Amino acid sequence: MLSKAKLWLSLAFGTLLMWSAGAHAAWELNMPRGVTQISRETYDLHMTIFWWMIAIGVVVFGVLFWSIINHRKSKGAKPATFHESTKVEIVWTLVPFLILIAMAIPATRVLTAAYDASESELDVQIIGYQWRWEYRYMDDDPNAEEVSFFSSLATSREEISNSIDKGENYLLEVDNPLVIPSNTKVRFLMTAADVLHAWWVPEFAIKKDTIPGFINESWVIVEEPGIYRGQCAELCGMEHGFMPIEVHVLEPADFEAWYAEQQQQALQVAELTNAALSMDEAMAEGAEIYSRNCVACHQANGQGMPPAFPALAGSAKATGDIGVTMDTLVNGVPGTAMAAYGRQLNPIELASIITYVRNAFGNQSGDMVQPAEVNEFIVGGQ
Amino acid sequence: MSSAAIDHAHDHDHHHGPAKGISRWLFTTNHKDIGTLYLWFSFAMFLLGGTFALVIRAELFQPGLQFVEPNFFNQMTTMHGLVMVFGAVMPAFVGLANWMIPLMIGAPDMALPRMNNWSFWILPFAFTLMVSTLFMEGGGPNFGWTFYAPLSTTYAPDSVTYFIFAVHIMGASSIMGAINVIATILNMRAPGMTLMKMPLFVWTWLITAYLLIAVMPVLAGVVTMMLFDIHFGTSFFNAAGGGDPVLFQHLFWFFGHPEVYIMILPAFGIVSAIIPTFARKRLFGYDSMVYATASIAFLSFIVWAHHMFTVGMPLAGQLFFMYATMLIAVPTGVKVFNWVATMFRGAMTFETPMLFAIAFVVLFTIGGFTGVMLAITPADFQYHDTYFVVAHFHYVLVPGAVFSLMAAAYYWLPKWTGYMYDETLGKLHFWMSFVGVNLLFFPQHFLGLAGMPRRIPDYALQFANFNWISSVGAFLFGFSQLILLLVVIKCIRGGKKATAQVWEGAQGLEWTVPSPAPYHTFETPPDPSLIKAQ
Numbered sequence: 001m002l003s004k005a006k007l008w009l010s011l012a013f014g015t016l017l018m019w020s021a022g023a024h025a026a027w028e029l030n031m032p033r034g035v036t037q038i039s040r041e042t043y044d045l046h047m048t049i050f051w052w053m054i055a056i057g058v059v060v061f062g063v064l065f066w067s068i069i070n071h072r073k074s075k076g077a078k079p080a081t082f083h084e085s086t087k088v089e090i091v092w093t094l095v096p097f098l099i100l101i102a103m104a105i106p107a108t109r110v111l112t113a114a115y116d117a118s119e120s121e122l123d124v125q126i127i128g129y130q131w132r133w134e135y136r137y138m139d140d141d142p143n144a145e146e147v148s149f150f151s152s153l154a155t156s157r158e159e160i161s162n163s164i165d166k167g168e169n170y171l172l173e174v175d176n177p178l179v180i181p182s183n184t185k186v187r188f189l190m191t192a193a194d195v196l197h198a199w200w201v202p203e204f205a206i207k208k209d210t211i212p213g214f215i216n217e218s219w220v221i222v223e224e225p226g227i228y229r230g231q232c233a234e235l236c237g238m239e240h241g242f243m244p245i246e247v248h249v250l251e252p253a254d255f256e257a258w259y260a261e262q263q264q265q266a267l268q269v270a271e272l273t274n275a276a277l278s279m280d281e282a283m284a285e286g287a288e289i290y291s292r293n294c295v296a297c298h299q300a301n302g303q304g305m306p307p308a309f310p311a312l313a314g315s316a317k318a319t320g321d322i323g324v325t326m327d328t329l330v331n332g333v334p335g336t337a338m339a340a341y342g343r344q345l346n347p348i349e350l351a352s353i354i355t356y357v358r359n360a361f362g363n364q365s366g367d368m369v370q371p372a373e374v375n376e377f378i379v380g381g382q
Numbered sequence: 383m384s385s386a387a388i389d390h391a392h393d394h395d396h397h398h399g400p401a402k403g404i405s406r407w408l409f410t411t412n413h414k415d416i417g418t419l420y421l422w423f424s425f426a427m428f429l430l431g432g433t434f435a436l437v438i439r440a441e442l443f444q445p446g447l448q449f450v451e452p453n454f455f456n457q458m459t460t461m462h463g464l465v466m467v468f469g470a471v472m473p474a475f476v477g478l479a480n481w482m483i484p485l486m487i488g489a490p491d492m493a494l495p496r497m498n499n500w501s502f503w504i505l506p507f508a509f510t511l512m513v514s515t516l517f518m519e520g521g522g523p524n525f526g527w528t529f530y531a532p533l534s535t536t537y538a539p540d541s542v543t544y545f546i547f548a549v550h551i552m553g554a555s556s557i558m559g560a561i562n563v564i565a566t567i568l569n570m571r572a573p574g575m576t577l578m579k580m581p582l583f584v585w586t587w588l589i590t591a592y593l594l595i596a597v598m599p600v601l602a603g604v605v606t607m608m609l610f611d612i613h614f615g616t617s618f619f620n621a622a623g624g625g626d627p628v629l630f631q632h633l634f635w636f637f638g639h640p641e642v643y644i645m646i647l648p649a650f651g652i653v654s655a656i657i658p659t660f661a662r663k664r665l666f667g668y669d670s671m672v673y674a675t676a677s678i679a680f681l682s683f684i685v686w687a688h689h690m691f692t693v694g695m696p697l698a699g700q701l702f703f704m705y706a707t708m709l710i711a712v713p714t715g716v717k718v719f720n721w722v723a724t725m726f727r728g729a730m731t732f733e734t735p736m737l738f739a740i741a742f743v744v745l746f747t748i749g750g751f752t753g754v755m756l757a758i759t760p761a762d763f764q765y766h767d768t769y770f771v772v773a774h775f776h777y778v779l780v781p782g783a784v785f786s787l788m789a790a791a792y793y794w795l796p797k798w799t800g801y802m803y804d805e806t807l808g809k810l811h812f813w814m815s816f817v818g819v820n821l822l823f824f825p826q827h828f829l830g831l832a833g834m835p836r837r838i839p840d841y842a843l844q845f846a847n848f849n850w851i852s853s854v855g856a857f858l859f860g861f862s863q864l865i866l867l868l869v870v871i872k873c874i875r876g877g878k879k880a881t882a883q884v885w886e887g888a889q890g891l892e893w894t895v896p897s898p899a900p901y902h903t904f905e906t907p908p909d910p911s912l913i914k915a916q
Contacts, residue, residue, distance in 0.1 A: 026843065026845075027828075028831075028832035028844060029828045029832070030832070031832070031833070042761055042763065045760055045761050046761045049754065049755050049758055049761065053751040053755065056751070057747070060719070060747065064722050064743065067722070067725045067727070067730070068725070068730065071661075071729065072729070072730045072731070073729040074731070077730070079727070079728045080663060080727040080728070083663070084666065088723070092716060096711055096715045097712055100708045100754075103754075104704070104708060107761075111697070111701065111704070111760045159446070160446060160447055161446065162448065166445060171842045194537065195532055195536075196533065198692060198766075200767075200835070205760070207767070209692050211628060212622070212627060213625075214621075231838075233766065233768070234692075235525065235530070235533065235837045237524075237533060237537060239452060240452075240838060241452065241837075241838030241840050241841070305451075307520055308453070308520050
């Protein structure tokens with residue numbers, strides 16, 4: 001039996017050595033140290049506790065294995081008769097207690113610091129949806145054009161279904177990343193529109209649940225500009241594994257420029273909403289939006305996955321009264337996975353997707369809706 | 383033997399052996415028969431829940447979606463958790479309680495034998511109800527075994543109602559089982575069997591039974607609130623109606639945390655019986671073991687929100703739950719130290735039960751170490767809901783609770799069947815399980831630290847290597863369990879006759895009755911001189 005144990009041990013150590021030799025990302029063993037003060041302190045706390053546990057393990061398992069090797073009947077060991085010692089019991093109650101106090105002190109300090117979200121310089125609201133994130137920048141100027149957008153998975157369905165090769169940032173890439181300035185205290189105000197989600201970027205050591213009806217807060221000061229990635233960390237339904245987070249941290253001056261550009265674009269959307277959209281434009285844009293937002297449930301062929309996710313091909317809602325199609329897209333279907341897209345997409349995008357579902361998958365309504373009509377529908381509070 | 387003579391003397395009375403055919407099992411009120419039913423049922427559920435786990439690990443073998451749709455994947459994670467917790471681990475411990483508690487305390491049977499029959503026989507119905515949801519339109523529960531609202535209410539598939547009723551039935555079964563254990567231990571101990579002479583398995587089960595009675599009604603309450611939200615328009619957990627999704631988590635974990643101790647305390651009792659037997663030395667620190675168990679049970683009620691460190695509790699709440707959780711390490715440490723001290727300067731042999739018991743001590747302790755790490759709130763922000771947590775709780779539940787169950791099966795199998803099991807096959811089962819379980823769960827620590835969230839059907843490329851290692855381990859571990867099935871069947875059919883004592887170093891009343899234990903035991907109380915301090 002011992003020889004088997006030795007074999008297993010040497011195998012384990014050999015494998016460990018192999019891992020440390022090939023310092024490839026796919027063999028990553030530990031959490032990232034991160035790019036904020038809090039993330040580094042968290043990492044240090046993690047390592048301190050880890051080494052304490054290793055030390056305790058070495059002592060406890062040392063005695064255990066020493067006894068297993070030496071105190072075996074086959075070696076002629078005779079059992080001792082001792083079976084209690086109040087002194088020893090007190091020692092091994094008190095010593096762990098003291099070690100725990102030694103760990104609780106730095107943990108309390110880091111936690112208190114992580115909870116201090118006061119005096120932020122920029123506030124961003126994060127809203128979790130099935131299955132994408134919305135980011136809204138809270139401008140100090142109430143008259144400023146609002147910058148807000150949705151951030152969805154950018155990895156293609158073909159990569160997920162293994163029909164083409166997977167890209168480097170497979171499942172960790174989005175269409176519209178969150179952009180924040182470096183060396184600036186950014187506060188995140190987090191909530192959710194449907195079920196629970198959790199916003200997690202390991203490099204920031206932030207993981208916070210986004211909960212309908214609650215606003216949670218968290219904050220970062222990122223020192224290094226760069227791209228940081230994370231994922232939703234709370235089971236939120238079918239596509240839980242497919243709602244990543246991508247944060248671009250820019251130098252403050254670059255951020256200002258980006259922010260101004262976003263405001264400009266928001267103005268442009270308002271203008272374009274009043275322009276006419278052609279059928280071809282609407283179908284092209286609609287196909288694009290469909291592949292990003294709709295395909296997971298309603299499927300590429302529009303057949304859906306009944307009964308939870310109904311077919312669009314030939315459905316009454318997609319081919320009947322266009323007002324019904326519009327209402328379904330804008331307001332969603334309460335109590336089902338069909339989200340309200342009235343806020344997630346702009347009027348141009350909404351007009352395109354409404355037109356698309358009425359004219360794709362063999363649906364031949366032949367009609368279309370203009371962005372201005374959609375806007376009127378939304379503003380009219382329908 | 384005199385006990386056989388006594389049994390014979392009673393034969394003319396209305397005492398008799400088991401009924402014939404299926405009615406023996408349907409109508410039995412015999413604690414041994416009911417124990418056997420529980421054990422077979424839990425083993426069947428273990429294989430079923432394991433099959434669900436293998437579906438999960440097959441899908442996660444490589445990045446990309448290969449075998450199942452994400453929605454079905456979520457049904458598999460949910461069903462795996464529910465079946466393993468409520469179908470495999472808990473009923474297995476109840477089965478052992480039924481078989482062993484009367485034998486250990488010198489009682490003729492459980493205190494409430496008819497209720498005992500009922501508490502078992504509603505279980506197959508509960509699980510049929512629950513597993514049948516997989517075949518329903520819209521699929522089965524897909525919201526995780528923790529079924530957080532509103533994913534499990536407003537956004538749940540229609541089958542959630544069946545799930546709710548199944549949980550109600552399982553809860554009723556657990557509560558009845560717990561009442562029976564308490565009534566038996568408090569009322570039916572043989573003369574001379576004082577509380578502080580009871581084997582630790584009896585002690586840990588007594589405390590576990592109180593935990594069950596305290597928290598199962600909370601679980602029943604929370605699923606009933608879900609039922610009302612879904613069907614009767616209430617808004618307990620619906621924010622849009624003024625409800626509170628976080629309230630769900632507080633209620634669930636007020637049940638859920640004691641629940642994890644329900645699954646581990648009896649394991650402590652088993653290991654505390656096996657280690658002294660094969661070390662041929664009395665258990666070190668019996669009294670402190672009892673007090674440590676009671677302390678853990680008490681603490682289990684005031685640590686629930688450590689499962690919720692990321693919900694945004696106020697700082698004071700976070701600190702309270704962090705400190706309280708860290709405290710659990712103290713009594714748990716005492717237990718581990720006591721087991722090691724029992725082995726120290728013993729005269730050990732390494733039969734299969736001992737191998738499983740030693741693996742339990744080592745691997746459960748590794749799960750304990752990661753438990754202390756998880757208690758540290760700021761670090762938990764990084765660990766929470768990742769594979770690090772998955773690795774942690776599987777280390778305490780699989781090489782923890784499940785290994786203790788296997789140790790118990792090998793330890794008492796000769797007493798149940800009257801034959802020795804095949805030691806070579808037993809050791810093969812142990813080593814395959816040991817290698818498999820570590821290959822399966824150890825790499826998951828690395829995955830979690832590197833950032834892989836739990837409950838995802840597909841993952842980024844940097845997680846590929848450890849995932850395939852984990853999947854290989856899963857299949858090795860899973861198929862190794864068929865060896866256990868083979869060992870048990872072989873042992874029932876025959877083999878070397880077991881003596882009453884079975885193990886050279888075994889202590890306790892169960893070893894004073896013949897092997898196999900007669901259908902009726904301790905119809906008259908055992909000789910008080912047989913009852914020794916543990």
